[in-house]
Amino acid sequence: MLLEGWGRFPRHESEMLVASAPGELAALLHDRHGMIARGNGRAYGDAAIGSRISVSAKRLNRMKAFDPATGVLTAEAGLLLSEILDAFVPRGFFPPVVPGTKHVTLGGMIASDVHGKNHHRDGGFGALLQSLKLVLPSGETHHCSPDENTELFHATIGGMGLTGIITEASIKLRPIETAFITQKTTVAPDLAAALAALDAADNVTYSVAWIDCLAGGGSLGRSLVYAGEHASRSEMEAARHGDMLAVSRPARLSVPLDLPGWTLNRASVLAFNELYFRKGARNGDAAALVHYNPYFFPLDGVDRWNRIYGRRGFLQHQCVVPPDNAHAVLSEILERFARSGRASFLAVLKKLGQGQGMMSFPMPGYTLALDVHVRDDIFTLLNEIDEVVTRAGGRLYLAKDARQSRATFRAGYPALAQFQDLRRHIGVEGQIASKLSERLAI
Amino acid sequence: MSTAQQTLLLIGATSDIGHATAQAFAGAGWNVLLTARNTETAQRNRDDIAARSGSEVSLLHLDILDTSGFATFLDGLPVLPDAVVCVVGELGDQQQAQGDIDHASKVIRTNFEGPALLLGMIAERFAQRGSGTIVGVSSVAGDRGRGSNYVYGAAKAGFSAFLSGLRNRLSPGGINVITVKPGFVRTRMTEGMKLPPLLTAEPGEVGAAILGAVQGRKRDVLYVRKLWRPVMMAVRAIPEPIFKKMRL
Structure with a gap:
C-alpha cells in the first residue's frame, strides 16, 4: 500500500504487516527483509516506511502493569501517548516527557528519542526510560535497560527503529496534582532576547519560544517565550474551581479536506503570525493556568492539520545548533527563510x-523547527540552510526529515559508524531497513 | 448513583468489543470479572484493563459451548454480578456451513445456544435477587436472513428473540435486558474490509454505548450507530418476493 508520513512527503509503496499480539511477531518477521516498525505514522518523512515492508504496531497497544507506588x-510499544494521558492524568500521573503531539506511540517515542519542553532540564524520552524489549528478525528477544544490554539500549533510543522491533517498554510517570500548567509568557522583541529568556528559564521545568519567522530587520526572531510548571492544587484552587484532573477536551476544529496549496501564501501566514503575536503580547508576563492539552499539544486541537498544506505535503525543517555562536547561526537561518517568503506560521x-541515545537528535544547544510547503524550489533553499547548520556543528532531526543529504547526515551524526x-x-543489517535508512545509507 | 462496588461479568474477553466494553466499565469504577475460553490470550487484555483503570479485574475460564459446565461456573463466581454482558460470537464461514454440518452447528451453538442458555441461567439468579442488567450482543444480521450469512444470522435472530422474551418476562421484576446490535465494527474480524464510515463503529464506541445503556440511559434495543435503525427497518420492509431476488 502507499504510505506517507505526517508531512505527506514522500509517498512510497510498502507492504504492510499487522501484528495482533507480541507473541506473533517472531513468526511474522521470519525470513523477511527490508522491514521497519510503524506506529501511528506521525514521523514527518520516511522514517516509518519500510524499505519493503512496514510492520504495524498499532494493535500492540496493551498496558501490562502499573504500580501507583512507583509510577512505573x-x-x-504500540500504545498511544493519548491513551497514557487518558488513563493516568485522572489518577494523578503524567508522562515524564511529551513531544508536540499526543498521537504518537510508545515505541515511536523511544525510536525518535523525542524531546519535550523540559529537555534542557530532564533530558529526552530515553533519559526516563526504564527498560525496553526488542525483537529481532531472527526471533530473538532482548531485554534492554541501563544495566542490561546497555549498548543495544542506547542504540535503540533514537535509533529510528533500526535495531529491531520495540515491543514493550517501561516508563516512570511523574505525580501531578492537577491537569494544568502555570504558564508565564515573556515577550521577546528579537532573537537575542528570546535566547536570553530561554536561558533564564533553565531552572523552570518547561520552556519553549514561538517565533514570528516573518519578522525581519531589528525584529528578527521576535518571540513569545512560554515557561511552565505543573500547577499545584493550591494554585488551581486560588484560580478557579472545577475538575482538576480532567482529561481532555475534544478537537475543536477539523480540517476535513485537502485545501489548495495557496491557503498558506505569504499574506495568510503574515496575518496568522501578527494575530498570534498580538494575542500573546497582551497576556505578556501574566501567569496563566493552561490545560495540558493546549499547552503541550496545541496543534492536536486541529484534527489532521497536515492537510492544510495541500496534496503535495510539507516538510518540517528541525535543526539543533550548539550554543556557541547560536545567535549568529540562527539569525542567518531565520533571515534566509524570511527572505524566501516560504516560511510557515509555525516556528x-x-x-x-x-x-x-547513540543516534539521538538532541545535543546541548538550541533547536529551531519550521514548516515549508513542498515546492520545486524549496529543496535548494533547505540545502543551503543545511550547510549553515553543518558548518555550525549542528544536525537535523531524523523523525522530521524527508530530504537531507547523506553528507549533512554524516556530518551531524558522528556515532553513525x-x-x-x-x-x-x-x-539486522538489510533485514531492518526503512526508506529513511536507505536514503541516508545508515 | 455510586458505582464503586458494582461488578460486571463480561463473557468473551478476547474479542475487541468485549475488551473495549470491559475497559469502559472498569474506567467507570466497576470491578470486572472476565471470562474467556482461552485464558492465556485473555490475560493480555486483563492486564491492560487492570493497569489502565486500577480497578479489580479477574479472569475466569468459560467455554460457551460447554453448557453442562454453566451451573458450576455460576456457583463458583465470587459474587453475583450487577450486570452481565455477553459478546461471544463467531461469524464462521457461510459457504462452509452450507455443506459442513459440524461447522454450521458450531456457529449456531456459539451464537445462540451457548449465550442464550448462559444468560437465561443468570437471569434466574438476577430474578431471585430482584435486580440486575443483562446485555446480549446480537447482530443486525439477525434482523433478516440473507444468502451471504444466514447461518450466523439465524443464530443471532434466535438470540435476539430469546433476549426479547426474557425482557418481556422480567422487566416487571426490575431486571433490565438490553439487546445490542453493533452493526459494522472496526475489529480484527473486519480488518482490511471496506466498510461504510457512517455505519461503522470503533470498539470503544460500542463499549461506551453499552456502559451508557447499563448506567441509566435505559435502552431495550441498542443500535450503536443510529443510522442502523432506519437502515434495518428498510431492509425488513422489503417484500419477500423482491428480497429473495436481491443478492445480499
Missing part, C-alpha cells in the same frame, strides 16, 4: 540538553 508503567525555538557496526553485529 509497562506497556506494549518553534527550544533549548536542548544532552541526548541519551558505531551504530552501523552494532547493526551488523546483531545481524
Whole structure:
C-alpha cells in the first residue's frame, strides 16, 4: 500500500504487516527483509516506511502493569501517548516527557528519542526510560535497560527503529496534582532576547519560544517565550474551581479536506503570525493556568492539520545548533527563510540538553523547527540552510526529515559508524531497513 | 448513583468489543470479572484493563459451548454480578456451513445456544435477587436472513428473540435486558474490509454505548450507530418476493 508520513512527503509503496499480539511477531518477521516498525505514522518523512515492508504496531497497544507506588508503567510499544494521558492524568500521573503531539506511540517515542519542553532540564524520552524489549528478525528477544544490554539500549533510543522491533517498554510517570500548567509568557522583541529568556528559564521545568519567522530587520526572531510548571492544587484552587484532573477536551476544529496549496501564501501566514503575536503580547508576563492539552499539544486541537498544506505535503525543517555562536547561526537561518517568503506560521525555538541515545537528535544547544510547503524550489533553499547548520556543528532531526543529504547526515551524526557496526553485529543489517535508512545509507 | 462496588461479568474477553466494553466499565469504577475460553490470550487484555483503570479485574475460564459446565461456573463466581454482558460470537464461514454440518452447528451453538442458555441461567439468579442488567450482543444480521450469512444470522435472530422474551418476562421484576446490535465494527474480524464510515463503529464506541445503556440511559434495543435503525427497518420492509431476488 502507499504510505506517507505526517508531512505527506514522500509517498512510497510498502507492504504492510499487522501484528495482533507480541507473541506473533517472531513468526511474522521470519525470513523477511527490508522491514521497519510503524506506529501511528506521525514521523514527518520516511522514517516509518519500510524499505519493503512496514510492520504495524498499532494493535500492540496493551498496558501490562502499573504500580501507583512507583509510577512505573509497562506497556506494549504500540500504545498511544493519548491513551497514557487518558488513563493516568485522572489518577494523578503524567508522562515524564511529551513531544508536540499526543498521537504518537510508545515505541515511536523511544525510536525518535523525542524531546519535550523540559529537555534542557530532564533530558529526552530515553533519559526516563526504564527498560525496553526488542525483537529481532531472527526471533530473538532482548531485554534492554541501563544495566542490561546497555549498548543495544542506547542504540535503540533514537535509533529510528533500526535495531529491531520495540515491543514493550517501561516508563516512570511523574505525580501531578492537577491537569494544568502555570504558564508565564515573556515577550521577546528579537532573537537575542528570546535566547536570553530561554536561558533564564533553565531552572523552570518547561520552556519553549514561538517565533514570528516573518519578522525581519531589528525584529528578527521576535518571540513569545512560554515557561511552565505543573500547577499545584493550591494554585488551581486560588484560580478557579472545577475538575482538576480532567482529561481532555475534544478537537475543536477539523480540517476535513485537502485545501489548495495557496491557503498558506505569504499574506495568510503574515496575518496568522501578527494575530498570534498580538494575542500573546497582551497576556505578556501574566501567569496563566493552561490545560495540558493546549499547552503541550496545541496543534492536536486541529484534527489532521497536515492537510492544510495541500496534496503535495510539507516538510518540517528541525535543526539543533550548539550554543556557541547560536545567535549568529540562527539569525542567518531565520533571515534566509524570511527572505524566501516560504516560511510557515509555525516556528518553534527550544533549548536542548544532552541526548541519551547513540543516534539521538538532541545535543546541548538550541533547536529551531519550521514548516515549508513542498515546492520545486524549496529543496535548494533547505540545502543551503543545511550547510549553515553543518558548518555550525549542528544536525537535523531524523523523525522530521524527508530530504537531507547523506553528507549533512554524516556530518551531524558522528556515532553513525558505531551504530552501523552494532547493526551488523546483531545481524539486522538489510533485514531492518526503512526508506529513511536507505536514503541516508545508515 | 455510586458505582464503586458494582461488578460486571463480561463473557468473551478476547474479542475487541468485549475488551473495549470491559475497559469502559472498569474506567467507570466497576470491578470486572472476565471470562474467556482461552485464558492465556485473555490475560493480555486483563492486564491492560487492570493497569489502565486500577480497578479489580479477574479472569475466569468459560467455554460457551460447554453448557453442562454453566451451573458450576455460576456457583463458583465470587459474587453475583450487577450486570452481565455477553459478546461471544463467531461469524464462521457461510459457504462452509452450507455443506459442513459440524461447522454450521458450531456457529449456531456459539451464537445462540451457548449465550442464550448462559444468560437465561443468570437471569434466574438476577430474578431471585430482584435486580440486575443483562446485555446480549446480537447482530443486525439477525434482523433478516440473507444468502451471504444466514447461518450466523439465524443464530443471532434466535438470540435476539430469546433476549426479547426474557425482557418481556422480567422487566416487571426490575431486571433490565438490553439487546445490542453493533452493526459494522472496526475489529480484527473486519480488518482490511471496506466498510461504510457512517455505519461503522470503533470498539470503544460500542463499549461506551453499552456502559451508557447499563448506567441509566435505559435502552431495550441498542443500535450503536443510529443510522442502523432506519437502515434495518428498510431492509425488513422489503417484500419477500423482491428480497429473495436481491443478492445480499
